[in-house]
Amino acid sequence: xxxxxHNTDIEKHKSIDRRKFCIIAGSTAVGIVGxxxxxxxxxxxxxxVLREIPPRFTAGPPGIFQLNSVVYNEAYRLYIVxxxxxxxxxxxxxxxxxxxLVNWKSGDPSDExxxxxxxxxxxxxxxxxxxxxxxxxxxxDKYRISLIEGKLIVDTSDIVDEKDMFLKI
Amino acid sequence: MRRxxxxxxxxxxxxxxxxxRLPIKxxxxxxxxxxxxxxxxxxxxxxxxxxxxxxxxxxxxxxxFFLFVILLITGVLLMFYYQPSIPNAYENMKDLDxxxxxxxxxxxxxxxxxxxxxxxxxxxxxxVFYDGAYKPPREFNWVVGVxxxxxxxxxGYTGYLLPYDQLAYWAVTVGANIIDYAxxxxxxxxxxxxxxxxxxxxxxxRFYVLHCIALPILMIGLIAFxxxxxxxxxxxxxxxxxxxxxxxxxPSPVQEPSTEIIEDASGPIQVGKRIAVxxxxxxxxxxxxxxxxxxxxxxxxxxxxxxxxxxxxxxGLTVVSIFFDAPLEGLANPYNTxxxxxxxxxxxxxxxxxxxxxxxxxxxxxxxxxxxxxxxxPYVSINIRREPLWVHxxxxxxxxxxxxxxxxxxxxxxxxxxxxxxxxxxLYGLAVIPYLIRSEKGWIGxxxxxxxxxxxxxxxxxxxxxxxxxxTHFRGSEWRWVWPWM
Numbered sequence: 001x002x003x004x005x006h007n008t009d010i011e012k013h014k015s016i017d018r019r020k021f022c023i024i025a026g027s028t029a030v031g032i033v034g035x036x037x038x039x040x041x042x043x044x045x046x047x048x049v050l051r052e053i054p055p056r057f058t059a060g061p062p063g064i065f066q067l068n069s070v071v072y073n074e075a076y077r078l079y080i081v082x083x084x085x086x087x088x089x090x091x092x093x094x095x096x097x098x099x100x101l102v103n104w105k106s107g108d109p110s111d112e113x114x115x116x117x118x119x120x121x122x123x124x125x126x127x128x129x130x131x132x133x134x135x136x137x138x139x140x141d142k143y144r145i146s147l148i149e150g151k152l153i154v155d156t157s158d159i160v161d162e163k164d165m166f167l168k169i
Numbered sequence: 170m171r172r173x174x175x176x177x178x179x180x181x182x183x184x185x186x187x188x189x190r191l192p193i194k195x196x197x198x199x200x201x202x203x204x205x206x207x208x209x210x211x212x213x214x215x216x217x218x219x220x221x222x223x224x225x226x227x228x229x230x231x232x233x234f235f236l237f238v239i240l241l242i243t244g245v246l247l248m249f250y251y252q253p254s255i256p257n258a259y260e261n262m263k264d265l266d267x268x269x270x271x272x273x274x275x276x277x278x279x280x281x282x283x284x285x286x287x288x289x290x291x292x293x294x295x296x297v298f299y300d301g302a303y304k305p306p307r308e309f310n311w312v313v314g315v316x317x318x319x320x321x322x323x324x325g326y327t328g329y330l331l332p333y334d335q336l337a338y339w340a341v342t343v344g345a346n347i348i349d350y351a352x353x354x355x356x357x358x359x360x361x362x363x364x365x366x367x368x369x370x371x372x373x374x375r376f377y378v379l380h381c382i383a384l385p386i387l388m389i390g391l392i393a394f395x396x397x398x399x400x401x402x403x404x405x406x407x408x409x410x411x412x413x414x415x416x417x418x419x420p421s422p423v424q425e426p427s428t429e430i431i432e433d434a435s436g437p438i439q440v441g442k443r444i445a446v447x448x449x450x451x452x453x454x455x456x457x458x459x460x461x462x463x464x465x466x467x468x469x470x471x472x473x474x475x476x477x478x479x480x481x482x483x484x485g486l487t488v489v490s491i492f493f494d495a496p497l498e499g500l501a502n503p504y505n506t507x508x509x510x511x512x513x514x515x516x517x518x519x520x521x522x523x524x525x526x527x528x529x530x531x532x533x534x535x536x537x538x539x540x541x542x543x544x545x546x547p548y549v550s551i552n553i554r555r556e557p558l559w560v561h562x563x564x565x566x567x568x569x570x571x572x573x574x575x576x577x578x579x580x581x582x583x584x585x586x587x588x589x590x591x592x593x594x595x596l597y598g599l600a601v602i603p604y605l606i607r608s609e610k611g612w613i614g615x616x617x618x619x620x621x622x623x624x625x626x627x628x629x630x631x632x633x634x635x636x637x638x639x640x641t642h643f644r645g646s647e648w649r650w651v652w653p654w655m
Contacts, residue, residue, distance in 0.1 A: 047364050047371055074504040099346040101506040119508040121524045122647040135524055
């Protein structure tokens with residue numbers, strides 16, 4: 001009789017019993033392990049080594065580029081442009097809409113409006129990569145181009161804005 | 170000859186494998202054929218005659234499943250000749266087409282069955298929707314069905330890259346870049362999906378594993394659940410006898426009769442219904458009176474229909490695969506985008522929208538809303554009641570419908586998406602006719618009986634079809650409008 005009284009007293013005071021504790025501890029453990037396995041799996045599936053080409057490359061001495069010319073670099077998917085003032089800039093050929101490769105309508109960069117167009121969804125850009133029409137959300141990427149030891153170096157990991165895009169020689 | 174056959178059948182080995190004794194004579198034998206077989210016992214022993222009519226379901230569910238089986242078999246065979254590496258993958262395609270015996274045929278069959286499965290699964294969904302076969306207690310099976318449809322599209326998409334030709338490479342490029350626009354996680358998701366920044370050898374292996382192992386296993390599991398759930402939800406869906414107009418307007422909760430009529434060799438007999446097999450957890454307000462249904466034995470009535478259906482499908486696919494070859498363009502070239510470059514045809518509706526709206530809207534928001542909308546179908550009460558649109562509060566309904574139409578048509582016109590605005594206005598016109606002309610006869614009466622759910626689904630289907638057709642046949646280089654016959 002006293003025993004049962006004692007038990008009910010304990011039950012009244014404790015807010016958590018053994019069963020409840022085990023359920024909470026167990027499901028928390030399962031939850032942590034579950035979340036952990038998702039994290040580990042995501043990490044496993046994320047490639048650590050990319051066998052992609054290095055971002056910097058040498059485009060050659062400036063002398064090989066004529067005034068007012070466009071040279072397409074296939075491996076890096078970019079245009080190296082030398083305008084009529086003799087300035088250089090490197091323009092990505094990957095459309096900012098959905099990643100198709102854009103086409104320069106003719107080799108002549110003086111055609112300001114609609115010099116570049118995308119074959120997939122019809123975006124049109126100016127020769128400096130500004131959007132003229134079509135679904136493209138932003139201008140084409142411009143990469144930093146610099147002159148180091150007499151050679152033009154293009155760094156595709158360094159995307160620059162309008163005011164830094166030109167290499168003035 | 171006959172004697173040896175009998176001898177084999179009476180042997181202990183035969184009887185240990187096949188428990189059904191031939192020939193099948195009685196109704197009991199017919200039941201036991203289904204009951205004792207692992208593959209056949211997916212079916213109940215008896216089915217409602219009305220539910221297995223071709224004119225009711227067009228057997229679209231069967232056909233989807235049969236196509237899945239055909240794709241598994243042809244796919245496993247193709248795997249024997251396929252290496253997911255560059256340029257071997259493409260060279261393997263050339264080998265299949267020109268060197269391997271029947272390689273071209275198998276590749277054709279796999280490709281056409283894949284395309285057909287996308288169409289048939291979509292039609293299956295439409296049929297289930299228009300017949301209201303998603304209503305309680307079948308809500309969750311509808312959800313599983315929608316997930317299976319998405320997996321079917323993913324199978325198609327991952328399979329598209331495997332030949333590694335120009336068509337594959339650029340279709341997958343366009344598709345993968347859509348993921349980029351997903352807010353917050355887009356960039357990381359794309360990197361994980363492609364296994365790098367660009368499509369390459371890693372991507373090919375990833376798509377290969379997804380296409381051949383991960384997605385099929387998931388689909389087999391879900392298909393099994395889909396079938397099992399049909400049984401648990403009361404068997405194949407059927408439409409009861411047409412009720413009177415009065416009952417239509419005020420459905421009264423009436424208990425189903427506890428007996429059904431079974432057609433046996435000796436004629437129709439009444440038997441008690443097994444409550445354990447048909448648990449009814451349908452809320453009373455959704456229950457309607459159903460007269461007793463005529464049942465037929467699964468074997469042979471349903472089995473023979475499945476066999477005929479399967480055979481016609483195989484014959485059709487074989488003929489198509491003999492005469493039409495699966496396309497194969499040049500080896501994938503990441504440095505040259507072909508004109509035009511298009512996604513797989515079932516994504517061309519999205520690509521057409523990408524031409525009109527910002528990518529976040531057309532690539533993520535609208536498809537996402539469509540999927541959420543489809544998943545929510547059985548949980549929205551207007552989809553369950555399915556009353557004719559103009560039954561209650563006619564002026565208010567007209568106002569809401571008009572405003573909604575104006576918003577959709579106006580917004581899409583703002584983006585020059587007249588391919589969305591025009592069907593929207595046309596369907597609005599059709600929906601309003603029964604409001605203007607009160608008639609319950611003829612085609613106006615038929616329009617009158619359409620529910621809001623019917624109109625919304627029809628709008629969705631028409632817009633998707635129009636966008637896909639335009640994207641497939643009316644778009645050329647630089648996504649400019651072209652006439653397919655010019």
